[in-house]
Amino acid sequence: MKITRQKHAKRNMGFYKYNFGFREPFQVLLDGTFCQAALRNKIQIREQLPGYLGGATQLCTTRCVLKELESLGKELYGAKLIAQRFQVRHCSHFKSPVSGSTCLLSMTEGDNPHHYFTATQDQTLATKIKKRAGIPLLFIIQNTIVLDKPSAASLASVQAMQTNKLIPEHQKESISRLKEEQGLVKPLEAKKRKRKRIAGPNPLSCLKKKKKKGQEATQPTTTKKKVNRKRNKRKPETTAGIVQPGSQNAEA
Numbered sequence: 529m530k531i532t533r534q535k536h537a538k539r540n541m542g543f544y545k546y547n548f549g550f551r552e553p554f555q556v557l558l559d560g561t562f563c564q565a566a567l568r569n570k571i572q573i574r575e576q577l578p579g580y581l582g583g584a585t586q587l588c589t590t591r592c593v594l595k596e597l598e599s600l601g602k603e604l605y606g607a608k609l610i611a612q613r614f615q616v617r618h619c620s621h622f623k624s625p626v627s628g629s630t631c632l633l634s635m636t637e638g639d640n641p642h643h644y645f646t647a648t649q650d651q652t653l654a655t656k657i658k659k660r661a662g663i664p665l666l667f668i669i670q671n672t673i674v675l676d677k678p679s680a681a682s683l684a685s686v687q688a689m690q691t692n693k694l695i696p697e698h699q700k701e702s703i704s705r706l707k708e709e710q711g712l713v714k715p716l717e718a719k720k721r722k723r724k725r726i727a728g729p730n731p732l733s734c735l736k737k738k739k740k741k742g743q744e745a746t747q748p749t750t751t752k753k754k755v756n757r758k759r760n761k762r763k764p765e766t767t768a769g770i771v772q773p774g775s776q777n778a779e780a
């Protein structure tokens with residue numbers, strides 16, 4: 529029983545890691561209902577969750593969730609104590625707090641950019657979360673924490689990505705990074721600029737030498753040294769480099 533539960537969790541975690549770019553430490557947003565259920569079922573969230581999700585886990589909540597728990601008074605005092613130990617993540621309701629469920633829903637807006645898990649016992653919130661793609665849902669059932677299987681919306685989103693051959697955002701980033709590393713994008717531009725710089729100075733320095741006849745004896749030696757340095761640095765440029773110093777020597 530326990531082994532199959534762990535296996536399902538591992539498979540579901542793989543789904544979110546591969547398709548939506550989830551990685552450690554896993555960010556879990558918890559609400560008051562989840563804390564209350566954990567308290568009732570004597571579940572140590574902090575101890576159990578990392579093992580179940582298979583990696584380091586960051587438990588967090590929002591100011592709105594804490595405010596709501598405070599307002600609900602004695603009955604949820606224990607849940608409030610649990611929630612207070614979590615990291616408080618910044619939400620957009622600083623001036624006017626909203627309900628915990630509204631706040632948690634807002635935290636995953638726009639394709640869940642911070643890769644939050646949502647941990648709740650609130651069925652209304654869970655239904656809304658499931659309608660969005662890429663938000664893993666955690667709840668407590670029969671004294672155990674359960675990671676819900678990917679929602680229809682998540683599956684449909686992945687299906688759409690595969691059929692349209694769209695690349696997930698996190699993969700696009702790594703592709704562009706790889707392209708730069710392999711020299712497919714920016715290095716080419718840089719090389720072109722450098723070539724222009726090398727070709728430029730030589731004709732100009734030749735002109736100056738012609739004007740100042742008195743310094744002719746000293747200057748050519750210095751310019752030669754500079755040219756030699758450049759030649760050593762860039763082997764492919766040697767043919768271009770040789771032609772210009774050659775013409776200098778002929779003039780001098």
Ligand SMILES: [Zn+2]
Nearest residue numbers: 592619621631
């Ligand atoms: Zn809020």
